[in-house]
Amino acid sequence: MNRIEKRPLTHLGYNFVDAAYLPQGKDEYYLRDQQWGRQGGYRQLNAQELEILVRNDNTSDNWNNIMVSEEFNPQLVQHCHFFGMVRIGKLEPYYLEYRNLRLAVGLYNSTITSCDFGDNVVLHNVNFLSHYIIGNEVILFNINEMETTDYAKFGNGIIKEGESEERRLWMELCNENGGRKILPFDGMLPGDAYLWTRHRNDKQLMEQFRLLTEKQFDQRRGYYGMVGDRTVIKNCKIIKDVTIGSDAYLKGANKLKNLTINSRPDETSQIGEGCELVNGIIGYGCRIFYGVKAVRFVMASHSQLKYGARLINSYLGNNATISCCEVLNSLIFPAHEQHHNNSFLCAALVMGQSNMAAGATIGSNHNSRGADGEIIAGRGFWPGLCVSLKHNSRFASFTLIAKGNYMHELDIPFPFSLVMNDEHDNTLKIMPGYWFLYNMYALARNAWKYVDRDKRSNKIQYIEYDYLAPDAMEEILHVLPLMEQAVGTAWYTQEKQALPNDALLLQKGQELLLHDAAAVAKLTVYAGKVENSQRKTVLLKVHRAYPLLREMLNLYGIRNILDYTGKNHGATFSQLHAIAQTAQRGSWQNIGGQLMPEASVEDLKDRIRTGKIESWLQLHDVYKQEGSRYEKEKLKHAIACMLQVQGVSADGFTPAFLQQCLQQSVHTMSTLTENIYLSRKKDYTNPFRKMVYNSPEEMEEVIGKLEDNSFIQQTKADLETYKKTVADLLKNWNL
Incomplete structure (x- = not known):
């Protein structure tokens, strides 16, 4: 049976906050007054204004509770019903126009309960508006229900006075069983979500994260919903416990409940037709259109949901787009793309710069008896058409997965690899x-694209988009000996010799890979245990990949050295040599798209654990500090990687060594630039690509000329600049 309560009409619009939750000496409006901030300058209606309002078919339970500004025009209020205290700003005889919607300033055909209005508001056909503070020049048109409760949390994972713990909102990321759940909050960054979902055995750290969230928000009851200046809301059905920034645009939404919608003049957010959003935080500059369903979610700034996408118990990072498909229980770092109705992502940690193709099913737990599986994918994760992956699986950076149903769990340590x-x-x-061998165009263009599309105005976290970065380079250093051992094993097996110890296997494998690529090409090379099955895993084209991966480590070092000398004019070899003496490599972590040395992450966790970091804002300041040190730390790491791959100690960082590395880098850059061109050229020479066109001229009209490709032209120009920079350094330092 529905519980319908009957109360005196004289109570409508009053007692918003129960007296038990009001501080001594405070009335139900004290928080409202703090939020409004402009309660001065209002007066009661004069007799003439009251007469006009009544003549215009307006009613109020108590006209003495209608407060107006000096510039109030009663002629612009018609057919409205007021309950409780209502404050109305300036109303002037104008109309406001937004995208061809033209409406007269004023309040018309609406029921209004205990609200405040700024200047020149447009309010037409709002059936029920309760406990809202409306900014200046806001347009509200055709809304069924728009209200705020006294316990509104606006999507944040807090509880209000008198509420039980069961009322708290949790967001269950990375795992369907809730074992990594966190509390959503306005301003949550990808790094915050990552740190909180990991390290679950560290109870003290987990408790501190909860306390940081509790301290950031007020538990008092009685906050009103707010609508910022110049926001437009039209043709929406239900808006409940939603606070909205300035310059937002909401049209045709079915249901918006318990949300914070951040928006401001330079980063406007929009929500379109048919959307149903419940229990979420929406960052600045977000776009949500066309039948989207989202529940228990956080969208970081400039992310998008479109065309019926479903986002549930998930965090979507900055500058990411999800269309059509379904995403559950996932933590997604910045620059993620997923556009297809039949793709599915569940219980996954996806570390950014990722793209999911049509038919991809990432996170099937059909190989388990419980909903407790997970997938972890490094940067550049790219599951291709109709890929099906099972829990638990893990993938190194820039892994491309070819079409197929992968029946077993995978642990792929090889970065920049193709899995088949x-x-x-x-x-x-x-x-x-x-990627370096066959798809360099896409790899290089994506790195450029992500930087170009990063629309964040407040870049608290330094997001790394370059494919030559500490995380991927550490993965290369990890797999080089795996490849050496695999080749050594293959050679001894072919020669029908007993396998020697690991040191000799590594030595033999490296010798063959560096000096006898032709012999390696004839071997059948098997990887170690990377799949949870009895079948074998074959490594392809190891003889070509191994030297190229080593070249990437050298290029990584030289590019960072050139970046250093370019930003520090007058830098000398002696200064660089001094940096090389302190250079060291080690594990790095991807903290929401921001790369940090593991030692820095451990120090960060310790400061949180011990209370030295007392708020999320302080933690965000630490992100900024780490970001400001990133180039220096990356330079040291890059030099250390370059030294290690060459088998040289820090003392071996001599002018002759640097000269050799610089010259090698020019050769590598030339090869990569050529591969960028060749990988794109295939689209013009492949007969199956060409067959849909009547002539080469038609093809060029449709897809453009290869020679006119702006990105290829830019890479060629960058190569010439790179060669000149290297030549100038060799000359200036007499190398």
């Missing part, structure tokens, strides 16, 4: 270094 499921031979095949 060969059902005919019943083998898993991995091609390390695939």
